[in-house]
Amino acid sequence: MGSSVSVLKKRTDRSISFDQKVTYLKLTPFFQYLTSDAVEEFAKCFPGSLSCPPGKNIELESHRIYIVCEGEVDLSTSYPEAGTKVEAKGYLCRKRQGDIVNLYQTQKDIERQMSSKKKKLRMLTEEVITVSSGDTKMLLLCADMDALDKFNRAHPALSQPIHAISNSQIEDRLETIPFLKEVSKTKLGVLAAMCRYEAFENNQVVFEENSKADKLYLVLSGVAKVIAKNPIPPQPPSSTEEPSTKGRISERFVALQRSLECSSDKKGSLMGTDEVVVADLRSGDYFGETALVFNIDRTCSVRTGGKSVFLSVHKTDFVNFLKICPIEESLKEVIKARMVAKLFTLGIPFLGGIPGGMMSALTKSLVIEEIPKDATIFKQGDSGDKFYIIVHGSVKVEAAKKGSTEDGGSDQACLKIGTMGPGQYFGEMALVSGHGLRSATVTSTEKSILLSIENESFKQIIGSNNEIAAEFELRIMKDSAKLKHVLAHSQGISSFREFLEREHAGENLDFFVAVKNFCGDADGANDPRFSKEKAKYIFITFCADYADRQVNLPSRTREELDAKINGEEDLGHDLFDAAMDEIYKIMEKDKFPRYKSSEEFKDFLVRLGVFATEGDDL
Numbered sequence: 001m002g003s004s005v006s007v008l009k010k011r012t013d014r015s016i017s018f019d020q021k022v023t024y025l026k027l028t029p030f031f032q033y034l035t036s037d038a039v040e041e042f043a044k045c046f047p048g049s050l051s052c053p054p055g056k057n058i059e060l061e062s063h064r065i066y067i068v069c070e071g072e073v074d075l076s077t078s079y080p081e082a083g084t085k086v087e088a089k090g091y092l093c094r095k096r097q098g099d100i101v102n103l104y105q106t107q108k109d110i111e112r113q114m115s116s117k118k119k120k121l122r123m124l125t126e127e128v129i130t131v132s133s134g135d136t137k138m139l140l141l142c143a144d145m146d147a148l149d150k151f152n153r154a155h156p157a158l159s160q161p162i163h164a165i166s167n168s169q170i171e172d173r174l175e176t177i178p179f180l181k182e183v184s185k186t187k188l189g190v191l192a193a194m195c196r197y198e199a200f201e202n203n204q205v206v207f208e209e210n211s212k213a214d215k216l217y218l219v220l221s222g223v224a225k226v227i228a229k230n231p232i233p234p235q236p237p238s239s240t241e242e243p244s245t246k247g248r249i250s251e252r253f254v255a256l257q258r259s260l261e262c263s264s265d266k267k268g269s270l271m272g273t274d275e276v277v278v279a280d281l282r283s284g285d286y287f288g289e290t291a292l293v294f295n296i297d298r299t300c301s302v303r304t305g306g307k308s309v310f311l312s313v314h315k316t317d318f319v320n321f322l323k324i325c326p327i328e329e330s331l332k333e334v335i336k337a338r339m340v341a342k343l344f345t346l347g348i349p350f351l352g353g354i355p356g357g358m359m360s361a362l363t364k365s366l367v368i369e370e371i372p373k374d375a376t377i378f379k380q381g382d383s384g385d386k387f388y389i390i391v392h393g394s395v396k397v398e399a400a401k402k403g404s405t406e407d408g409g410s411d412q413a414c415l416k417i418g419t420m421g422p423g424q425y426f427g428e429m430a431l432v433s434g435h436g437l438r439s440a441t442v443t444s445t446e447k448s449i450l451l452s453i454e455n456e457s458f459k460q461i462i463g464s465n466n467e468i469a470a471e472f473e474l475r476i477m478k479d480s481a482k483l484k485h486v487l488a489h490s491q492g493i494s495s496f497r498e499f500l501e502r503e504h505a506g507e508n509l510d511f512f513v514a515v516k517n518f519c520g521d522a523d524g525a526n527d528p529r530f531s532k533e534k535a536k537y538i539f540i541t542f543c544a545d546y547a548d549r550q551v552n553l554p555s556r557t558r559e560e561l562d563a564k565i566n567g568e569e570d571l572g573h574d575l576f577d578a579a580m581d582e583i584y585k586i587m588e589k590d591k592f593p594r595y596k597s598s599e600e601f602k603d604f605l606v607r608l609g610v611f612a613t614e615g616d617d618l
Contacts, residue, residue: 400415429476466488535576
């Protein structure tokens with residue numbers, strides 16, 4: 001410890017009245033659980049006190065917990081490194097009135113750590129240096145741990161939350177958090193000392209949506225309800241009306257933003273007309289970690305479900321912890337993996353075309369970019385080198401439009417093409433168009449978080465995927481899209497089917513899809529009998545004269561199919577090629593032009609993030 005500061009090693013008792021102890025205990029998370037008849041008995045569990053002027057180092061006993069009653073306590077750290085105890089790694093955090101300073105280890109934890117020898121255990125418990133700070137004298141209440149254990153046994157209804165506060169093995173709780181799993185026990189002990197206990201009553205607000213994000217929380221006891229504003233007003237019980245496409249997209253985007261606060265995959269449940277419970281988090285769960293690395297406001301609210309106690313780490317303190325334990329990249333990797341998983345499960349069109357086996361490679365290639373408000377991400381005419389997915393925030397897309405002046409000259413006007421939000425993506429056109437130049441300028445309209453992937457990785461992961469290629473073609477061609485592009489995209493098939501069923505012509509598309517599946521099965525089939533049975537089913541359902549869902553095929557084509565299917569030779573994947581060509585031409589000539597004028601096609605383009613013309617409601 002520092003030689004310039006005197007050290008208070010011996011505890012000094014100071015007479016504190018019962019009423020004063022109760023006043024101090026009211027400032028702690030213990031008090032909300034105490035019944036009126038248990039207060040006096042609990043206060044007796046804190047028989048001693050420690051008092052000293054500012055500027056003194058204090059050696060706290062590892063088998064006790066302390067309550068800060070007056071003044072402040074600064075925590076700094078040193079820890080063993082390469083066989084030497086390195087001094088003064090810097091200020092960590094400050095404990096204030098009502099905070100708990102907890103260096104206590106239960107007997108079980110002591111026995112577990114004793115396997116690493118007493119010397120190492122002593123080093124672990126001496127990690128944190130405590131110094132009385134502030135302008136006033138410091139006063140700590142000191143717990144008698146035996147008395148506290150006896151109190152818990154006598155009051156089983158109170159024992160769980162009080163035990164969670166007094167005997168909690170915080171290091172063990174912390175190491176269950178994914179981004180802390182590789183952190184050494186020594187450094188976890190330092191982080192544990194920085195944690196604060198926060199107690200909440202039932203249905204109390206922990207933080208509100210759009211409030212400043214500045215803490216990570218870990219649930220010790222009780223329930224944390226993660227609550228989002230419902231993006232789509234609930235329908236009356238008698239209503240059968242489906243939410244609009246834009247409404248479903250809004251719901252999806254909101255769900256993506258909520259994933260920034262917690263990792264739960266719990267399906268939301270309605271709390272009222274305008275709120276949805278995104279997750280119920282219980283003991284051992286954590287939330288709010290995005291606040292530790294990103295400068296964005298809260299994306300949802302959190303309220304308690306019952307009396308609750310949380311551990312919290314303030315962002316300022318965590319930044320100090322990073323100075324001795326640089327785990328920021330590990331934390332970002334955990335958050336990034338969760339972002340990609342949420343994007344994948346929410347049915348984002350682009351990701352729907354990526355096989356599950358490629359998601360790991362995609363996640364590794366993606367980089368998180370935090371973009372301030374009004375920042376230009378790229379300009380029209382720039383060389384395209386990245387593809388972007390929006391996770392949080394929004395961007396506007398603008399392009400320069402050439403015009404003429406009254407004197408016959410020319411000028412350029414800036415045309416706003418549209419805005420994009422969470423779950424949408426941009427930047428692919430320059431990477432797939434061949435010329436490699438940006439066709440528009442993209443600027444953030446608020447603080448935003450993007451996932452980006454560089455050109456080479458983009459082409460390796462995405463370049464050979466037919467569905468993604470079709471999606472990019474659709475975004476480029478828009479109203480000029482061809483039927484082959486729609487039929488190459490799974491959501492395009494669903495959209496076209498909705499239109500055809502409305503026109504009572506769905507059999508053509510169902511035949512087309514059935515044959516595509518047959519071709520895939522035939523390529524990999526080991527048993528020719530399996531292919532023949534599937535071919536017979538398709539023929540009976542769509543092609544035969546007596547078929548329930550007969551498609552319009554020439555008689556000669558039907559006869560040739562019948563002969564091949566009922567012949568002795570094995571069937572190939574090209575069996576239905578002639579029939580497929582006929583049906584494709586019928587759909588392309590008759591139905592597809594009307595489909596491109598339909599609401600179904602417009603909604604499909606909206607789901608793909610294709611902008612409408614200027615002036616339309618995007």
